[in-house]
Amino acid sequence: MDMSQQISSPNHEIAVYLAAIWDGLKDQITPFLSVLYIDDTIYRMLDSHGRRYIARKFMEHTREAVMYCRDGNRGDRHYLGPPRYFIANGGVIHSPDGLEPIWAMNDGLNTRLESVAACQPTVPLKPTKIPRPPNAYILYRKDRHNLVKAANPGITNNEISQILGRAWNQESRDVRQKYKQMSEEIKIALLEKHPDYQYKPRKSSEKRRRTRRSQQAHAILVDANLAAPDDDAVEGHSVTSV
DNA sequence: GTGAATGAAAT
DNA sequence: ATTTCATTCAC
Numbered sequence: 641m642d643m644s645q646q647i648s649s650p651n652h653e654i655a656v657y658l659a660a661i662w663d664g665l666k667d668q669i670t671p672f673l674s675v676l677y678i679d680d681t682i683y684r685m686l687d688s689h690g691r692r693y694i695a696r697k698f699m700e701h702t703r704e705a706v707m708y709c710r711d712g713n714r715g716d717r718h719y720l721g722p723p724r725y726f727i728a729n730g731g732v733i734h735s736p737d738g739l740e741p742i743w744a745m746n747d748g749l750n751t752r753l754e755s756v757a758a759c760q761p762t763v764p765l766k767p768t769k770i771p772r773p774p775n776a777y778i779l780y781r782k783d784r785h786n787l788v789k790a791a792n793p794g795i796t797n798n799e800i801s802q803i804l805g806r807a808w809n810q811e812s813r814d815v816r817q818k819y820k821q822m823s824e825e826i827k828i829a830l831l832e833k834h835p836d837y838q839y840k841p842r843k844s845s846e847k848r849r850r851t852r853r854s855q856q857a858h859a860i861l862v863d864a865n866l867a868a869p870d871d872d873a874v875e876g877h878s879v880t881s882v
Numbered sequence: 883g884t885g886a887a888t889g890a891a892a893t
Numbered sequence: 894a895t896t897t898c899a900t901t902c903a904c
Contacts, residue, residue, distance in 0.1 A: 772899045777888035782900050789901090797901050798886045805887035823890090839891050841897035884904085893896080 658693045661685070665694065669701055675721030683708075683718040695720060709733060709743035719743065770837050773827040776819035777808050783819075 661682060668676055676698050686694065691708060699706050704722040711717035712734060719726070726733050726743040734742040774782070781804045788800045808816070831837060 772890085772897090774899050775889045778898095778900050781887070785901060796885090796903060798884095798903090800901075801886035801888090803887090808888070827890090839898080841892055843893095844896075885902105887900100890899095891897090893894100 654689075658686075658690055661690070662694055662697050666697070674702060675719050675725050678708075678718040678720060680716040680718060707741065709741045712742045770830070770834050772839055773830050774823060776816060776823045777805075779822050779826075780804065780808055780811075780815075780819045 665676060665678065665682070678694075683691075695706050695708070698720050702722060704724075706720050707723055707726075709719050709721075709726050711719065723733070726741075731743060736742065781801065784804055784807070785800060788803055789795055792799070792803075
């Protein structure tokens with residue numbers, strides 16, 4: 641191998657350059673980190689290839705599709721992370737110019753979803769979590785949930801469940817059969833789309849324990865570039881789709 | 883995350 | 894026989 645040839649090649653220089661940038665960025669990585677903070681200066685040094693390179697390196701850590709987002713509150717900050725990270729806790733992804741997505745937390749007043757940018761995975765990702773198909777009662781409850789709520793202002797979901805649980809047990813075999821039929825069709829459709837689907841309940845010990853950090857506290861952590869354990873959020877295997 | 887109902891599917 | 898998780902969303 642002719643090393644001198646490689647060292648002098650532009651490609652090699654670029655590779656070294658990108659590797660150096662990644663080297664600096666990866667200092668942020670902890671086992672729980674799900675979003676990478678990238679200073680605007682660094683971000684602008686990267687062209688599309690460079691950004692793709694960094695994204696790929698980071699995906700190797702997150703095992704999820706990631707996207708870039710500019711900080712909606714501070715234009716000089718960029719983040720790289722799974723779309724679900726930006727969406728969580730009322731966050732929205734703006735893309736006013738249709739090009740560069742901007743992430744902002746929902747203040748309930750003047751944030752609106754303009755458009756959502758897509759991103760394409762380039763490394764093997766964690767398999768998507770396929771939701772369990774709903775049973776007959778779940779479909780029945782879903783159907784009547786809004787009706788019961790409208791008829792009983794201030795009613796809680798638990799009360800709705802109690803009411804519809806009784807209603808379900810009183811329902812004619814016709815109605816029950818109708819929903820049973822629906823649930824079976826949905827299940828068949830699911831198996832058709834995901835032939836390898838299999839229900840995999842976790843042990844209760846595997847369920848999420850830590851109570852969620854407040855939105856505000858979380859925003860502060862992110863802003864201080866201390867974004868932490870917000871992400872073992874993936875039960876067993878899954879990616880929240882956007 | 884929990885609760886509150888039912889039921890499918892796993893353990 | 895027991896447990897998880899599908900739906901909903903205030904708490």
